[in-house]
Amino acid sequence: MAAGLVxxxxxxxxxxxxxxxxxxxxxxxxxxxxxxxxDLVDREGLRAAYAATVxxxxxxxxAFDALFDLWFPPAVGDPSAREGQASEDEAGEAGDDGxxxxxxxxxxxxxxxxxxxxxxxxxxxxxxxxxxGRADTAPGRQAWFSYRVLRGLSPETLMxxxxxxxxxxxxRGGMAEKVARQTLTxxxxxxxxxxxxxxxxxxxxxxxxxxxxxxxxxxxxxxxDFLRASRNDMAELRxxxxxxxxxxxxxxxxxxxxxxSGRLDFRRTVRASxxxxxxxxxxxxxxxxxxxxxxxxxxxxxxxxxxxAHFTLMLAYALSEQFTKVRSFAFIxxxxxxxxFFTPGVDVxxxxxxxxxxxxxxxxxxHSDYGHSIEEFAARYPDAVGPRTSLLxxxxxxxxxRATAVPTLRSLVQRxxxxxxxxxxxxxxxxSGDSATTxxxxxxxxxxxxxxxxxxxxxQRLLPT
Amino acid sequence: MQSxxxxxxxxxxxxxxxxxxxxxxxxxxxxxxxxxxxxxxLVEGPAGVGKTELAKAVAEATGSALIRLQCYEGLDEAxxxxxxxxxxxxxxxQASGDDASWDDISDDVFAEEFLLSRPLLTAIRxxxxxxxxxxxxxxxxxxxxxxxxxxxxxxxxxxxxxxxxTASRRPIVFLTSNATRELSEALKxxxxxxxxxxxxxxxxKAIVLxxxxxxxxxxxxxxxxxxxxxxxxxxxxSPSISESIDWARTLLALGLDTLDEQAVRxxxxxxxxxxxxxxxxxxxxxxx
Numbered sequence: 001m002a003a004g005l006v007x008x009x010x011x012x013x014x015x016x017x018x019x020x021x022x023x024x025x026x027x028x029x030x031x032x033x034x035x036x037x038x039d040l041v042d043r044e045g046l047r048a049a050y051a052a053t054v055x056x057x058x059x060x061x062x063a064f065d066a067l068f069d070l071w072f073p074p075a076v077g078d079p080s081a082r083e084g085q086a087s088e089d090e091a092g093e094a095g096d097d098g099x100x101x102x103x104x105x106x107x108x109x110x111x112x113x114x115x116x117x118x119x120x121x122x123x124x125x126x127x128x129x130x131x132x133g134r135a136d137t138a139p140g141r142q143a144w145f146s147y148r149v150l151r152g153l154s155p156e157t158l159m160x161x162x163x164x165x166x167x168x169x170x171x172r173g174g175m176a177e178k179v180a181r182q183t184l185t186x187x188x189x190x191x192x193x194x195x196x197x198x199x200x201x202x203x204x205x206x207x208x209x210x211x212x213x214x215x216x217x218x219x220x221x222x223x224x225d226f227l228r229a230s231r232n233d234m235a236e237l238r239x240x241x242x243x244x245x246x247x248x249x250x251x252x253x254x255x256x257x258x259x260x261s262g263r264l265d266f267r268r269t270v271r272a273s274x275x276x277x278x279x280x281x282x283x284x285x286x287x288x289x290x291x292x293x294x295x296x297x298x299x300x301x302x303x304x305x306x307x308x309a310h311f312t313l314m315l316a317y318a319l320s321e322q323f324t325k326v327r328s329f330a331f332i333x334x335x336x337x338x339x340x341f342f343t344p345g346v347d348v349x350x351x352x353x354x355x356x357x358x359x360x361x362x363x364x365x366x367h368s369d370y371g372h373s374i375e376e377f378a379a380r381y382p383d384a385v386g387p388r389t390s391l392l393x394x395x396x397x398x399x400x401x402r403a404t405a406v407p408t409l410r411s412l413v414q415r416x417x418x419x420x421x422x423x424x425x426x427x428x429x430x431x432s433g434d435s436a437t438t439x440x441x442x443x444x445x446x447x448x449x450x451x452x453x454x455x456x457x458x459x460q461r462l463l464p465t
Numbered sequence: 466m467q468s469x470x471x472x473x474x475x476x477x478x479x480x481x482x483x484x485x486x487x488x489x490x491x492x493x494x495x496x497x498x499x500x501x502x503x504x505x506x507l508v509e510g511p512a513g514v515g516k517t518e519l520a521k522a523v524a525e526a527t528g529s530a531l532i533r534l535q536c537y538e539g540l541d542e543a544x545x546x547x548x549x550x551x552x553x554x555x556x557x558x559q560a561s562g563d564d565a566s567w568d569d570i571s572d573d574v575f576a577e578e579f580l581l582s583r584p585l586l587t588a589i590r591x592x593x594x595x596x597x598x599x600x601x602x603x604x605x606x607x608x609x610x611x612x613x614x615x616x617x618x619x620x621x622x623x624x625x626x627x628x629x630x631t632a633s634r635r636p637i638v639f640l641t642s643n644a645t646r647e648l649s650e651a652l653k654x655x656x657x658x659x660x661x662x663x664x665x666x667x668x669x670k671a672i673v674l675x676x677x678x679x680x681x682x683x684x685x686x687x688x689x690x691x692x693x694x695x696x697x698x699x700x701x702x703s704p705s706i707s708e709s710i711d712w713a714r715t716l717l718a719l720g721l722d723t724l725d726e727q728a729v730r731x732x733x734x735x736x737x738x739x740x741x742x743x744x745x746x747x748x749x750x751x752x753x
Contacts, residue, residue, distance in 0.1 A: 027654060030502065033502055034502060037497075037501045037502070038474070038494060038498070039474075044490040044494075047491075048490055048493075048494035049494055049495075049498060051491065052491075052506075053657060053658075056507075056653040056654075058509065174726060175691075175729060175750040175752060178750050178751065179691050179694045182693060182697050183690045186666075186693070235699070238699055242701055250645050250646050251646060345739070345740050346741055348741075349745075350745065
């Protein structure tokens with residue numbers, strides 16, 4: 001194999017390792033052998049060969065694709081410029097007749113989105129990045145920006161006219177519109193991704209693939225901080241709740257089976273001893289009966305931490321067969337029981353939105369008040385926390401400098417079997433500003449749960465064997 | 466090393482589609498590599514995207530026999546590798562009478578004749594082309610993975626009484642997993658990996674058309690885009706390819722030729738299997 005290709009591959013693998021993939025030497029050798037048998041000219045084949053040999057986790061796929069595009073770009077320079085398009089200099093001063101150009105481009109984009117021809121769309125993305133994406137940052141230096149392209153074309157605003165064309169006179173507002181809207185949204189997102197990857201390719205040409213590898217990869221959804229997650233991240237996380245719950249439940253049953261067995265099963269032991277002349281060589285035991293705790297979740301659902309609270313509530317209800325009972329209470333500055341929204345078999349995202357709309361969570365001003373909420377919780381639901389209860393408090397303990405009600409919380413903790421406080425803030429910020437973390441940490445075990453990975457680890461600890 | 470089954474990824478795509486399985490670039494290349502490099506292929510993905518079908522199609526396309534090891538909780542060596550036929554051995558000893566010496570008998574009862582071959586051993590001993598499918602690997606216990614490691618890396622099995630049996634002809638091995646638990650790094654390292662996901666709109670349409678050829682192309686198109694709209698919702702269980710195919714068959718059986726609100730409302734149960742998913746789809750697609 002050519003030395004250039006080997007170097008390229010080593011650089012690519014380094015970037016992948018930096019992005020969190022574990023690539024062993026055995027896999028490097030496999031990949032190299034694979035290169036020997038596939039057609040190197042076929043780029044998608046090369047991508048598939050690398051994916052088959054070094055990519056072993058679907059969560060790493062976006063990172064892999066982004067880095068592959070950087071290290072093995074589909075084209076070098078300006079492949080479409082040769083077709084007699086506008087020359088480089090003209091593209092630089094597109095400001096004068098930019099308005100007319102943009103309308104023409106938007107019209108072409110609209111047609112392409114309607115057709116859904118992927119290859120044509122990709123060519124168009126390449127072209128528009130050349131036309132609109134470049135900015136001269138300094139003399140002799142240039143940078144490429146995807147937002148210039150996407151803002152210039154603003155593909156989302158084409159939706160109305162696209163829908164009209166697709167539906168062609170069918171009734172609006174019905175199922176047909178919903179389905180068409182979904183198809184078009186997918187294509188628009190595809191186009192945005194094409195633009196972004198083309199911009200990365202251009203940048204990589206200017207600055208080298210190594211320089212870009214660090215920034216090209218966005219972190220995995222499960223490692224994104226709850227407090228900083230975007231709407232897309234949260235949607236992605238919510239989609240992972242049920243697989244996560246299933247994984248946890250499987251792991252738990254496996255752990256239970258391996259754990260100590262229960263009391264001696266006398267009947268089966270004697271029965272088995274008949275085969276060995278009445279000598280009980282092997283004893284049989286009844287299966288161990290797992291202890292299932294009651295779970296009480298008390299969560300802050302005020303703006304800043306609601307994403308975290310929603311995700312944790314969803315997980316608690318997805319795991320509800322692991323508990324005898326799950327009760328949940330939400331608060332902002334006063335508390336209300338919200339278990340009624342989570343009846344078995346309910347659609348959980350809908351239950352969450354009903355919870356925000358219908359529960360009585362605001363008493364005075366709608367700013368977090370942990371002290372009042374804890375007092376209210378203890379007074380109004382005295383039977384909620386008992387000796388079989390695991391109590392979870394969710395929140396960042398940002399109390400707006402109000403009273404903390406620590407003694408009440410202490411008595412709740414003492415009454416419960418286990419009690420934990422899950423805090424979505426990084427530990428370094430605890431106790432800073434209006435955070436009452438220090439006061440609460442004296443009476444309850446405070447756990448940092450910044451992302452889904454940490455939450456998964458915590459839930460494993462919480463669930464009994 | 467035996468001669469490979471496939472000439473190129475394009476050859477894979479062509480022969481698999483003749484066997485009724487439509488591939489894309491990634492599938493074709495990965496299957497081609499599994500054959501060329503002689504490595505097992507771990508196929509992971511949600512239920513109903515055609516993981517098992519892929520193995521069956523490869524077996525059909527290469528004219529190989531398909532040997533299947535279905536994994537489940539409590540699967541052990543005796544079910545996966547081999548077992549001595551204890552009853553037959555006992556019979557042999559009793560039938561030999563007094564004249565035979567102990568040495569003769571002990572050599573005799575541990576011979577081929579008394580060996581019950583289970584899927585892994587069968588696949589390794591076969592002389593003819595073979596596809597070995599280890600289905601739902603994630604359902605088996607962790608110890609089974611250890612067992613697979615030995616078999617899949619060297620394609621050999623050691624039976625203490627008989628010695629080591631090495632594959633004279635390496636089978637093409639597929640392992641499938643629903644990812645209910647993470648398989649061990651050691652196993653993943655020895656395998657090529659293919660993640661099968663819901664296919665692109667064009668490919669799914671082609672699959673529906675090839676599986677249910679009687680359906681009108683127009684209807685297949687709108688069915689696929691409706692299924693994709695359903696997958697974009699936050700459902701407990703997204704509809705899979707096999708459910709799309711079932712849906713197409715249902716529509717055909719009911720004699721429906723357009724997929725309008727009425728048709729979706731009456732047949733939604735074919736693709737969505739949870740009451741809450743049903744409600745969600747009904748409101749979001751504005752069916753009522």
